[in-house]
Amino acid sequence: MAHVEPYEPRYEPGPDELRILYRKEAQAKRRTEARPGLWMAVAIYLLFSATDLLLIPDVAAYTIVARFAVGITALLTLEEQLRRGAATEWLDVTCAGAIIFGYIGWLCPAFMGANRESVAYYMVFGTIFMMSANLFFTLSFKLSIITSTIILCILYIVNYLVPATLTYKLVFGTFYISCFTFTSYVNWKLNGERYNVFLNALEAKIQHNEATERGKALLRLSRTDPLTGLENRRAIDEKLRDCWSDWQRLGNRFAAILIDVDFFKKFNDCYGHQEGDRCLIQVANALSDLVRQYDGSIGRYGGEEFIVLARMDKKDQVADLAEAIRRTVESLALPHELRRDGISIVTASVGAAFTRAQAGAKLEKIIHEADRALYLAKAGGRNCARLFDPTDPQSSDESENIAALLKIAIGQNLVSLVYQPIQDVASGKVEAVEALMRLKMLDGTLVPPSLFIPVAERTGAILELGRWAIRTVCAELLADDHIRVVSVNVSPIQLKTPGFATSVASILGETGVAGSRLAFEITEGLEMEMHSDVLRCINDLKVLGIKIWLDDFGTGFAGLSWLRLIDFDTVKIDRSFLHDCGTSRGMAMLQDIIALVRNRGHKILVEGVETDEQMALMRDFGIDKVQGYRVGRPAPAASFQAKRAIQKRPFTVLKSA
Structure with missing residues (x-):
């Protein structure tokens, strides 16, 4: 180009x-x-x-x-x-x-x-x-x-x-x-x-002109993406510095917008890299025509990611442009059959950030904010546009404080585990517990998991936290037989990380715990992609004897594909289906899901059992295991250790004189 x-x-x-x-x-x-x-x-x-x-x-x-x-x-x-x-x-x-x-x-x-x-x-x-x-x-x-x-x-x-x-x-x-x-x-x-x-x-003039033209051509080449013909990262970074300088000196506001083509790796796997290149070129041309109408600049930021810079005065204009970008990619209607979210065309996730007054703000800040908005767009289901909102806990500076907190959480004992019991319906006994992570701030204030887990996944802190959680579970409950099985939630990022199964095997060896005592819960969500690395990791874990559970079944888009590819030990049906049983339609849907899972031969665990009526319904449906406040609330390891000590205490027979 x-x-x-x-x-x-x-x-x-x-x-x-x-x-x-x-x-x-x-x-x-x-x-x-x-x-x-x-x-x-x-x-x-x-x-x-x-x-x-x-x-x-x-x-x-x-x-x-x-x-x-x-x-x-x-x-x-x-x-x-x-x-x-x-x-x-x-x-x-x-x-x-x-x-x-x-x-x-x-x-x-x-x-x-x-x-x-x-x-x-x-x-x-x-x-x-x-x-x-x-x-x-x-x-x-x-x-x-x-x-x-x-x-x-x-x-x-x-x-x-x-x-x-x-x-x-x-x-x-x-x-x-x-x-x-x-x-x-x-x-x-x-x-x-x-x-x-x-x-x-x-x-001399001809030679000079030739040298000048060659120089200009080489300069254009060094600033141009060879595939799409758009400006490359080097060129767009220079324009970003110019925009930032004008914003600092003259107050000319601008927006930075990041665009990521959804499930592009799967597109390449399905259609080949040549078609993938054609897809990126078509997307680039369409976006270039759109951005030109806004007098903006567009560049390829790497891989399937693009960046747009546009001088704008109002936040509403930024939101409109971000949504126009999303619609433009969607309107191309490029086929994408391997997606697992119910959409069969190429779409894009869009994250936008707008200049705002900040003390000590740096150039990288606006790109970082656009990246956080893009992360939320992808986490929110993809094919959507998100504008960075400093008041949103998921994208605000508060998440930056949490990211900093996570770096010191283990060393400062700010992270801990609580365990929620899982009951066998037939025997009525608690045969397993689920480990749930808790985080507190330096002043003792608790941070909700819905807030710190996404930050941990985005920053990569989930890898160290995950290893710590597995080691703590083995040491607190499994090494001394306080409980038979403990389930631990595993992030898709952990499964994609090379050497994860090896690190788990090392922990089991250090603590002397058998792999069959552990269960890893994999959440059925959009972030889980069924590529070979994930499947290989799951197979390695099963070789260690670790049970693999599918968590929150029914809330994502990949459930049937996962059931076909992986032999799960247990499938956990999300609590929302049980709570919808108040209507005939909700009851029928729960029965259909149970029948589907049972036909695949998996054990069934239903979450969110809170009343005696719900417990009786689970017995009627022949459910294997249940979890919820009716069974027990999350508690620290000490409470399970104490119960086990009482169970092991010998009886004393008193003889009357």
Whole structure:
């Protein structure tokens, strides 16, 4: 898309074209030099008045008047021609005429002097006029020869009329011929050199232009994305700095918008990388046409991500542009059959940020805010646009405080686990518990999991927290047999991380806990993608004996695909289906889901059991396990440790006396 043609044949003008170019350049040069040349010639011409006073004092007054008359007339004529824009040829004629009439205007009164010998010798200075055509002007060779010839003829006439010996006349006649020949030769050589200089200058100009064009092309190439033809990250970062500088200095507000093509990896897997490239090009072209209407800039920020910068005054305009971007991609209707969210075309998630007054704000801040808005758009189901809202806990600066808190949470004992019991419906016994993470701030204030878990996933802190949770579960409950099975929630990010299964195996080895005592709950959500790394990790975990549970079944889009690909030990049906059983439609939906899971051969766990009526319903449906406030609320490990200690305490028999 960035066209660079370093091997394009260079243009070489022919001889006729070169002569035309030379004449044009020579005319332009003569036009430029005519005024300073004539002014200098007139100034020197007038300065020679001093020699008139010395050599021909009796007629000096007349020669001086003649000099001034000719000089001023020549200057006025030239200035008027320049003012009227006369052709260069007429300027040349004026300069040549000034030389000829300057000589005649000085010669006539000088020839009337009483001292004929002085006048005769003084006539030698006439050769200066012969050379003036080359000293002060760059007249053409033809006009210079004509001018010098006229001066030579006048010199010969004067030489003939001056009363002198034959020897004098022969000597000075020969001198005049020599001067004419010399000046004509010099003029011819100068014109040849001027032409050579022109050729060299033209060659240098062509080379310079070629180098400049190559440089511009290479610069465009270095600032252009080779696939889409949009500006690349380097170029867009420069524009971002310009926009930020204008915002800081002049208060010109602008928006930064990040666009991410949804499920693009799956698109490549389904249609191939060539089709993937075509998809990105079509998206780029459509967005470029749209953004041009807003006088904005668009660039490819990497992979399937694009960035838009647009100068805007109001937040509503930013929201409208973000939504227009989303609609534009959707309206392309590019097929995407492997999506698992019920949509079969290519869509985009859009995150936008708008300049706002912030103390100590830095350039990277607005991009960071747009990125957070994009994260929320993807977490909110994709194919949507989100504008960064500083008052939203999920995107505000509060999440930055939480991100900083998560870095020190383990070291400062700010994170802990509580456990919610899971009951076997048939036996009525608590056979497992679910580990739930809790986070408190430095002042002891609790942070809701709905707030800190997304931040942990976005920042990658979930990896360290996840390992800590597994190790803590093994140490608190499993190592001393306080509970038989503990389930731990596992993030998709953990499953995608290389070496996760190995780290789990290491923890089991350190604590001496069998893998069959652990269950990992995988949430059925949009962030879980069924690529080979995730499936391989799940298989490795099952080899360790770890049970794999599907959490919140029915709330996402991938449930049936996951049930087909993975042999889950237990499927947890989301609490919302149980709570909707108050209507016949809700009851029928719950029964259908139970039948679907049971036909796949998985054990069923229903969440959210809170009343005796709901518990009785679970018995009627033949549910395997239940969880909810009816069974027990989340409690610290100490409460399960205490119950286990009571169960192990031996009975004491008291005999009566």
